[in-house]
Amino acid sequence: MKNIKVVAFDADDTLFINETYFAETEEKFCSLMSDYLSNQGISKELFRIEIENLKLYGYGIKGYILSMIEAAMSISNNTLPVEMIEKIIQYGKELLEKPIVLLDGVEETLKALHGNYKLVVATKGDLLDQRRKLHNSGLGRYFHHIEVMSDKQEIDYTDLIKRLEIQPSEFFMIGNSLKSDVLPVLAIGGHAVHIPFHTTWAHEKIDHKVEHENFKTYNQIIDVLKQFQY
Numbered sequence: 291m292k293n294i295k296v297v298a299f300d301a302d303d304t305l306f307i308n309e310t311y312f313a314e315t316e317e318k319f320c321s322l323m324s325d326y327l328s329n330q331g332i333s334k335e336l337f338r339i340e341i342e343n344l345k346l347y348g349y350g351i352k353g354y355i356l357s358m359i360e361a362a363m364s365i366s367n368n369t370l371p372v373e374m375i376e377k378i379i380q381y382g383k384e385l386l387e388k389p390i391v392l393l394d395g396v397e398e399t400l401k402a403l404h405g406n407y408k409l410v411v412a413t414k415g416d417l418l419d420q421r422r423k424l425h426n427s428g429l430g431r432y433f434h435h436i437e438v439m440s441d442k443q444e445i446d447y448t449d450l451i452k453r454l455e456i457q458p459s460e461f462f463m464i465g466n467s468l469k470s471d472v473l474p475v476l477a478i479g480g481h482a483v484h485i486p487f488h489t490t491w492a493h494e495k496i497d498h499k500v501e502h503e504n505f506k507t508y509n510q511i512i513d514v515l516k517q518f519q520y
Contacts, residue, residue: 294352294481294518295456297403298437300465301413301420303487304511306427312354315385318446319358322377325366326395336361350416355382385511386394390427393487400432402515410435412450412463414442414470442470444477451478464514476502477481 302308316336321328327335340357347353358378362370403409409432413420417438424430435454439446451461458479465471466487475482481504508514 293460293461295408296410296451296454297407297462298410298412298450298464299400300463300471301424302428303466304393304417304464304471305396305411305429306393306423311388315354315381318381319362319378321361322374323365327381332361333364335365339364348479349414349415351382351385352416352420354385355379358382373433380486385395386498390423392427392429393511397429397512399514400429403518404432406518407462408434408454410437410450410454411439412439412442412447414439442467442474444474447474447480448478451480462517465512472500472505476500476504480504482518483508485516486513497501 292504296322297312305426319336320332323332324479326332336358339462343353343357343360347356355378358381359375362374362378365402400409409418411424413432415438420438421436423484424433424436430436437450437453447461448458449461451458454461459481461475461480463471463475463482464485465482466485468484472482472484481501484500484507486509506517508516
């Protein structure tokens with residue numbers, strides 16, 4: 291760990307709650323569309339359209355709103371009343387206005403590392419929304435750099451590391467997604483820690499165990515400080 295220069299944090303469900311709000315919104319969407327299809331069928335169609343639209347909209351709430359509207363039109367065979375479309379838009383706006391709830395130990399962890407390492411946010415999502423959440427969370431003062439990435443593939447992390455003017459071995463990533471926050475970082479020679487969140491979007495799940503000398507899993511983010519001998 292003595293070579294680490296940059297400690298990067300995912301934002302959603304690593305620093306503050308996010309997926310819980312999406313799950314609540316999906317429940318309301320399923321209830322709204324319940325006359326057309328079962329909840330399972332509605333969720334399946336919404337997920338299919340979300341994944342199909344990632345290449346167009348990227349990650350984030352605004353793309354999710356558009357995907358809900360498209361899914362509703364598909365499920366209703368284009369017979370959805372305008373009032374229901376207005377309701378879906380309302381759900382999206384409510385999602386954008388959800389309170390920022392920090393996860394346990396986040397601020398203590400940032401305080402301990404701040405000043406000893408260059409701290410950055412490396413997250414996916416909508417730029418405006420992510421910057422809003424970081425500002426409203428009060429955590430912005432801890433970070434040297436905020437990177438809102440269109441995706442989290444190896445090339446995206448490689449580009450970030452180049453901009454930070456460090457080597458992959460000097461980069462340490464902390465996040466709740468094995469697929470996005472861990473595997474690509476390990477693949478390019480960095481270090482990664484997984485902090486599981488109680489719910490994970492299906493797109494972020496993997497079906498194998500991760501074993502690597504540069505990888506650890508902790509139950510709480512504050513446990514990461516063990517890596518730095520705090």
